[in-house]
Amino acid sequence: MLILRxxxxxxxxxxxxxxxxxxxxxxxxxxxNSLKIHKHMFCHTLSxxxxxxxxxxxxxxxxxxxIGPKKSRKWCNDIGIKDFNLQGSxxxxxxxxxxxxxxxxxxxxKIIIIGTDLPDLCHLDxxxxxxxxxxxxxxxxxSNDGGYWIIxxxxxxxxxxxxxxxxxxxxxxxxxxxxxIDNFNLQKISADYLLSKVDIxxxxxxxxxx
Numbered sequence: 434m435l436i437l438r439x440x441x442x443x444x445x446x447x448x449x450x451x452x453x454x455x456x457x458x459x460x461x462x463x464x465x466n467s468l469k470i471h472k473h474m475f476c477h478t479l480s481x482x483x484x485x486x487x488x489x490x491x492x493x494x495x496x497x498x499x500i501g502p503k504k505s506r507k508w509c510n511d512i513g514i515k516d517f518n519l520q521g522s523x524x525x526x527x528x529x530x531x532x533x534x535x536x537x538x539x540x541x542x543k544i545i546i547i548g549t550d551l552p553d554l555c556h557l558d559x560x561x562x563x564x565x566x567x568x569x570x571x572x573x574x575x576s577n578d579g580g581y582w583i584i585x586x587x588x589x590x591x592x593x594x595x596x597x598x599x600x601x602x603x604x605x606x607x608x609x610x611x612x613x614i615d616n617f618n619l620q621k622i623s624a625d626y627l628l629s630k631v632d633i634x635x636x637x638x639x640x641x642x643x
Contacts, residue, residue: 440491440543440563442482443532445520447549448499448508449475475549479512481556490560491545496520496532526599529584533591541592545572545585550632558583558627565625571598571617574627579607582630590622597622 449472482493495517497505502519509517518535520528529546536544543566545559562572562585572585584598597620602612617624 438492438540438542439489440545440566441494441536442485442491442559443494443496443529443536443544443546444478444482445496445525445528445532445546445548446475446478446498447471448497448504450499471549474552477552478547478549478554479514481554481559483513484556485559491563492516494518494532494536496528498528524604526602526604530599533586537591541588543585543588544591545583547583548632551582551630553630562627569625570622571624572627573610573613573617573624575610575629576632577629578632579611580605580609580632581613582632583627584613 449468482491485491486493493514493516495505495509495514496519497508497517498520500508505517505519509515518532521531523531532546533544543563545562545566547554547559558574562574562583565572566585566587570587570590572583573581574583576582586598598613598616600616602609602616614624616622
């Protein structure tokens, strides 16, 4: 009897070290304050994810950049995360494809990818995304910068094709979301969409939430 695996939530994150990330935000408010915000958003994201993991709704994997495998393992042990992988090199699209490939070694399952720049993330966002993937190939949520804050792919789509959502995209441009939709349409991938969220990268993004 085939036992379906729980959906996997991959959290793309940079290790929160002083001066290691949020360079645009650091330029606005300083490295110390930027690090505080970085840590706060990471802890919030992890709290939301762990709540759903405790409810047996999903499983968590961290995709880490900024430190190596030994320090990553220690960090994950400290924060109570069992599964992690390094992001590796390349564009954001290449990094996401790599995480999917790593996690498709066994039976395909729903995979959802988010970052940690989402102070408005809530449990219902992820529950809704999982539910939509029961009848759609993909889920996408636009962000204020022209990209997206979440992408989810169904087990059915991942059993046959996981590359198409990430091709022909200039990452960090203001048309990533639209080009991803174009890829969906070109490949006849059925998709649904969540509401837009503010992805915190600059002081303007913080002010936009007020």
